[in-house]
Amino acid sequence: MLTEERHQLIRNQLAADGKVLAGELASRFGVSEDTVRRDLRELAKAGQLRRVYGGAVASAPFAAATLSQRSGHAVEEKTRLAKAAVGLLVAGQSLFIDGGTTNEAIARAIPRDIELTVATNSLGVASALTDRPLVKLIVLGGRYVPDLGTCVGADTLAAVAQLGADLFFLGSCGLDVARGVTAFDSAEAEVKRAMAKNSGGIVIAVTNDKLATAAPYRVAGAEAIRHLVVEKTAPPATLADFQSQGAQIHFA
Amino acid sequence: MLTEERHQLIRNQLAADGKVLAGELASRFGVSEDTVRRDLRELAKAGQLRRVYGGAVASAPFAAATLSQRSGHAVEEKTRLAKAAVGLLVAGQSLFIDGGTTNEAIARAIPRDIELTVATNSLGVASALTDRPLVKLIVLGGRYVPDLGTCVGADTLAAVAQLGADLFFLGSCGLDVARGVTAFDSAEAEVKRAMAKNSGGIVIAVTNDKLATAAPYRVAGAEAIRHLVVEKTAPPATLADFQSQGAQIHFA
DNA sequence: GCATGTTTTGCCTGTTCATGCAAGAAACAG
DNA sequence: CTGTTTCTTGCATGAACAGGCAAAACATGC
Numbered sequence: 297m298l299t300e301e302r303h304q305l306i307r308n309q310l311a312a313d314g315k316v317l318a319g320e321l322a323s324r325f326g327v328s329e330d331t332v333r334r335d336l337r338e339l340a341k342a343g344q345l346r347r348v349y350g351g352a353v354a355s356a357p358f359a360a361a362t363l364s365q366r367s368g369h370a371v372e373e374k375t376r377l378a379k380a381a382v383g384l385l386v387a388g389q390s391l392f393i394d395g396g397t398t399n400e401a402i403a404r405a406i407p408r409d410i411e412l413t414v415a416t417n418s419l420g421v422a423s424a425l426t427d428r429p430l431v432k433l434i435v436l437g438g439r440y441v442p443d444l445g446t447c448v449g450a451d452t453l454a455a456v457a458q459l460g461a462d463l464f465f466l467g468s469c470g471l472d473v474a475r476g477v478t479a480f481d482s483a484e485a486e487v488k489r490a491m492a493k494n495s496g497g498i499v500i501a502v503t504n505d506k507l508a509t510a511a512p513y514r515v516a517g518a519e520a521i522r523h524l525v526v527e528k529t530a531p532p533a534t535l536a537d538f539q540s541q542g543a544q545i546h547f548a
Numbered sequence: 549m550l551t552e553e554r555h556q557l558i559r560n561q562l563a564a565d566g567k568v569l570a571g572e573l574a575s576r577f578g579v580s581e582d583t584v585r586r587d588l589r590e591l592a593k594a595g596q597l598r599r600v601y602g603g604a605v606a607s608a609p610f611a612a613a614t615l616s617q618r619s620g621h622a623v624e625e626k627t628r629l630a631k632a633a634v635g636l637l638v639a640g641q642s643l644f645i646d647g648g649t650t651n652e653a654i655a656r657a658i659p660r661d662i663e664l665t666v667a668t669n670s671l672g673v674a675s676a677l678t679d680r681p682l683v684k685l686i687v688l689g690g691r692y693v694p695d696l697g698t699c700v701g702a703d704t705l706a707a708v709a710q711l712g713a714d715l716f717f718l719g720s721c722g723l724d725v726a727r728g729v730t731a732f733d734s735a736e737a738e739v740k741r742a743m744a745k746n747s748g749g750i751v752i753a754v755t756n757d758k759l760a761t762a763a764p765y766r767v768a769g770a771e772a773i774r775h776l777v778v779e780k781t782a783p784p785a786t787l788a789d790f791q792s793q794g795a796q797i798h799f800a
Numbered sequence: 801g802c803a804t805g806t807t808t809t810g811c812c813t814g815t816t817c818a819t820g821c822a823a824g825a826a827a828c829a830g
Numbered sequence: 831c832t833g834t835t836t837c838t839t840g841c842a843t844g845a846a847c848a849g850g851c852a853a854a855a856c857a858t859g860c
Contacts, residue, residue, distance in 0.1 A: 299807095299808075311660060311661045311681065311682070312660065312661050313660075314556075314660050314679075315550060315552070315553055317550070318846075318847095319845095319846090327809075327810085328809070328810050328811080329846085329847095330809075330810065330811080330847095330848095331808080331809060331810075333846085333847070333848085334808090334809085337848090348550055348551065348552040349550070349551060349552075349816095349817060349818070349845090349846065349847080350550050350551070350818090350845085350846070351550055353550070353552050353553070353556075354660065354679065354681060355681070371593055371594065400595065401595070404595045404607075417689075419671065419674055419675055419678065419687070422671055422692065423671055423675060424595065424607075426671065426692070426694055426697075427607070427694070429694070432691075433691075433692040433694075434689070434690070434691055434692065434703075435671070435687065435689040435690060435692050435699045436689045437669075437686070437687040437688045437689025437690070437699070437703075437704075437707050438686070438687060438689070439684075439685075439686055440674065440678070440685040440686065440687050442678055442679075442681070442685075445678075447687045447689070451686075451689075451707060451710070452689075455689050455703055458703070551817095551818070570836080570837095571836095579819075579820090580819070580820055580821085581836085581837095582819075582820060582821080582837095582838095583818080583819060583820075585836085585837070585838085586818085586819085589837095589838090601826095601827060601828070601835090601836065601837085602828095602835085602836070
């Protein structure tokens with residue numbers, strides 16, 4: 297039984313069942329569970345599955361990848377950031393909200409009694425807002441990317457181009473004073489740029505681990521940030537840099 | 549039974565029924581109620597449901613109150629219809645799927661190992677398909693209507709106009725041989741008409757209570773229906789009428 | 801053939817995680 | 831108000847886990 301052979305069989309079962317159990321695979325392949333765990337670890341590293349306790353599941357289930365995988369990490373922090381971020385909202389405003397777990401937390405934190413117009417390309421944000429009776433929700437369609445949880449592409453850009461918003465809640469992947477706001481994906485960055493262009497101000501809420509990091513694709517310069525929502529424990533020196541670029545700092 | 553698996557099943561039942569009971573889940577999963585409560589707590593923390601005494605309810609019912617009321621109605625029937633309807637699918641096909649609880653059930657019933665391209669204006673359908681790795685998902689954006697759970701309007705129509713599909717799964721509000729397929733909402737009907745125009749064939753899955761009823765807005769004539777999926781208990785006379793108009797009948 | 805280095809695998813060790821149980825708190829019903 | 835159900839918290843146990851180590855299988859060079 298070749299290693300590669302096992303990998304293929306694991307992929308097959310994942311495609312069919314959506315999940316695999318480490319112990320079951322071990323007995324089926326006639327190898328130790330350690331070997332199976334190693335296989336799963338490698339496949340997970342290659343992004344072909346998502347490792348869970350006891351086995352693995354198919355990667356990027358919407359609510360699972362966007363919310364469990366990443367958000368298992370710092371749920372409380374993001375919830376706190378979200379609460380502080382919605383404090384910036386004024387009734388009657390129109391917003392762009394793009395993807396990311398922090399933005400989903402913000403969407404959930406939006407109170408039920410505030411009237412808003414929200415345009416989003418994130419299914420997570422959209423679904424969080426479906427039960428807000430006073431929120432007029434505009435879904436920005438396009439090609440859906442499971443890894444991002446958002447729609448991107450020409451259709452999305454065209455939809456954004458027809459809209460304008462007072463604020464843009466930008467889900468940031470990297471945030472650095474010198475390099476500005478950056479994203480990991482080209483198409484994603486494109487949509488963010490379009491939203492930034494058509495909005496009156498950018499709001500970014502980030503956990504500490506995003507501060508002073510950068511991703512390949514540039515979205516906007518640091519001077520474009522109007523409001524920056526950060527944790528109380530964020531390094532003051534970094535914050536001072538952003539402040540000198542015109543950003544208003546808000547602590548969660 | 550993986551923890552993640554239970555979470556997924558809970559999410560599924562919430563999407564289908566709008567609520568879950570802790571005790572019922574415990575016996576169904578074969579675990580203690582404490583474990584289920586822990587699951588529910590975690591999912592609630594991630595914003596995927598709202599915890600209530602005795603169980604949990606959907607936090608953001610894609611289908612608002614009106615829709616979730618209906619969805620509790622005939623869950624088993626709709627699941628059976630959905631299973632029969634997905635039997636019509638062929639790998640590589642492209643589909644339009646619009647809104648409605650039956651269509652959401654169909655989306656959930658789509659197997660994980662079939663390659664498809666799906667364009668939908670329903671957030672419920674879209675979110676059901678986000679964890680299908682082989683499904684290329686195109687979200688048709690626009691103004692979101694909570695009562696329908698779908699996007700409608702000029703933006704949606706424009707997006708539909710740029711696409712074509714082999715089949716159109718039409719969520720029907722009324723179905724009558726003389727009046728054809730009808731909808732309750734003008735904007736909704738408009739989108740359905742556009743999808744019908746750009747698709748190679750219409751598939752309709754309906755419970756008995758929709759048969760031989762009509763709503764104000766006309767979507768398509770009875771002769772436009774290629775496949776009609778119905779319950780075994782559907783009145784044969786009505787079915788014969790549709791059959792004479794060229795529809796192929798499939799029993800769930 | 802022999803020696804050497806690499807890869808794969810299984811086993812061991814300490815650690816982490818999921819689970820069920822028990823006890824007290826809170827919510828509900830009558 | 832009282833009893834019951836449900837919930838949270840803490841804790842103990844066993845399963846699953848990562849990392850280190852050594853043996854076996856394999857390839858490579860002399």
